[in-house]
Amino acid sequence: MEKGKLALKLLGGIALVFLIVTVFNSLVIKSKQPVPHPTNIVINKDEAVQHLSKAITYKTVSYQDRSKFDFKEFEKFIAFLHETFPNVYERLEFEKVNDYALVFKWKGSDASKNPIGLTSHYDVVPVLSGTESKWEQDPFSGAVVDGKIWGRGTLDDKIGVIGILQAVDYLLSEGFKPERDIYLMFGFDEEIGGDEGANAIVDTLKDRGITFDYVLDEGGAIVENMVPGVSQPVGVVGISEKGSATAKLTIEGSGGHSSQPKDHTNIGRISSAIAKLEETQFNGDLRGPGEDLFEFVAPEMSFGMKYVFANKGIFEPLIEKILLRQPASAALIRTTIAPTIFQAGEQYNALPEKATAFINLRLMPGDSLAGVKSFIEKTIDDDDIKVTITGNEASKVSSIKGWQFTSIQQAARNVYGNAVVAPYLMFAGSDARQYDRISSNTYRFLPVQITSEDLNRMHGTNEQISVENYLRAIQFYAEVIKEANS
Ligand SMILES: [Zn+2]
Incomplete structure (x- = not known):
């Protein structure tokens, strides 16, 4: 009895400390917006x-x-x-x-x-x-x-x-x-x-x-x-752009008459490869420019949102889960997979000798073409499907620490007043x-x-x-x- 009470008290104590620390975090989180000096430029x-x-x-x-x-x-x-x-x-x-x-x-x-x-x-x-x-x-x-x-x-x-x-x-x-x-x-x-x-x-x-x-x-x-959670307009300055690459998946051989097909045809195997990729997806990870965005907007958010983002260390898995729900925010935290072309077959009663799919990928900064290719190969797990990849990795990520970024932010604030940049x-x-x-x-x-x-x-x-x-x-x-x- 006594032991149970003690444990309960201890738990209560931990919860209280947790609450104090996390609320404190959200109260001390400081705005990263420079004070605007309203512009006096008058244009004809x-x-x-x-x-x-x-x-x-x-x-x-x-x-x-x-x-x-x-x-x-x-x-x-x-x-x-x-x-x-x-x-x-x-x-x-x-x-x-x-x-x-x-x-x-x-x-x-x-x-x-x-x-x-x-x-x-x-x-x-x-x-x-x-x-x-x-x-x-x-x-x-x-x-x-x-x-x-x-x-x-x-x-x-x-x-x-x-x-x-x-x-x-x-x-x-x-x-x-x-x-x-x-x-x-x-x-x-x-x-x-x-x-x-x-x-x-x-x-x-x-x-x-x-x-x-x-x-x-x-x-x-x-x-x-x-x-x-942000009532002001938000201006976003791109500090990097995602890479764009195209993966080509090809399978060849084993055509034949459609009256006696194998259990797994070329079309079926490419389809299953794409289905596996869509089910698996690249990992969502709030890092780099996406993370920076939230560091800058969090101080301007309503308390509930501020609370979550000020304690990102604790709530990160939850934040990522929420971001992954919408395509626009999911694209901010992961390399995306978009099958765009599927080519196979010519005749309704002949199995195609060859099936090809093209997948457009938008790469996160830090994801390499080679890494993306090996992720695809591992995920589809079918040695008969040949994977090639062409395109660009993401651009480099520019600094937000120096006068360069701050001066752009300042100029925007001078003109747009309350906008969060x-x-x-x-x-x-x-x-x-x-x-x-x-x-x-x-x-x-x-x-x-x-x-x-x-x-x-x-x-x-x-x-x-x-x-x-x-x-x-x-x-x-x-x-x-x-x-x-x-
Ligand atoms: Zn343009």
Whole structure:
């Protein structure tokens, strides 16, 4: 009796200590958001709107088939930039790389400091055939209706090109002088991989021995209701992008007539291999940029969520379980498996000699192609199925500790006030990956506050941006250049 009571008391004591420690943890968890210094940059609205609107009218469309590029439109766009930003062309050094990629260098006063680079691209994806009539405004009209600018490139990513140039134009007019060199680099084939644009720019600058402290590219935006338990909008800055690879599974032999099949046919065996992979999945592990994201948003969360994340060490298995429930959050913590092509059979009464499946994989930073291949082989456990893998591993992970990340965060806070700005892992690819070769850090951030509906409009129908957001993007770029000075 006495012993039981003692044990109960002891348990109660442990529970109390646990509660005190964990509550304490969630109370002392400190915000990682810098105090905003509200921007005092005033942009000439009519002029700026007219510039983006006009930029949209050039059909600088990227096609997988490079022979389809209409380079006349690219030339016209480049001429338009020159006419529109005479001061920028006069005061900055300008060159073309591979005829259509554009590089500006704004010389700084202090050669001992490494440069930073702002990059974007002016090619846009085609309008999907069959969707033309669904556009409320012509996709290449640049129409300004109801306080919004419409068309391809308003989000992805002429807003970046024009926004950066507007910002530099503004700073020049204010007499601003950078300390470190500022490079503006605009690609023309990002949508098909950036091989001749960003890649060529990087080759050129690498030859000159230029290394950046950071390069900022398009990427995550500021979105409301993105993170449960956070009432403010959250802006996410990509500090890495996942790798993209394709595994090919092939089995050959043992065809024959369908009247006397073996128990396990080629189609059956490939199907079973895929089923095993889907059932097993790669391990979900909250680490790297995904973990960083939660470290940055946790202090801003409601108490319940803060409690869980402040005691991540204890609740990690639970957090991972929750994150794995939704595809979008699952992709943040594991390498994903997506079977995309299945090829087998030609005739309804003949067993196929060969069956092939393609699986698209998005790799977490740290997961190697070789490791992923051997995971697949081990999981499917069928020696007759040949596995090959091609593609890229994840990009390197940029730092969130130095002035580089903080200055981007500060610039975003100066413009967007209460928005929480956090690092994250990008699932999609961008030109930023190319800059890894010459930059200590690459960040991926589109400085606009948009809805998830807007996100679907990128590469989709009715791409648009509000004038207000566009002006804030310009302010952001000006702020980020100023922050790199301080
Ligand atoms: Zn883009």
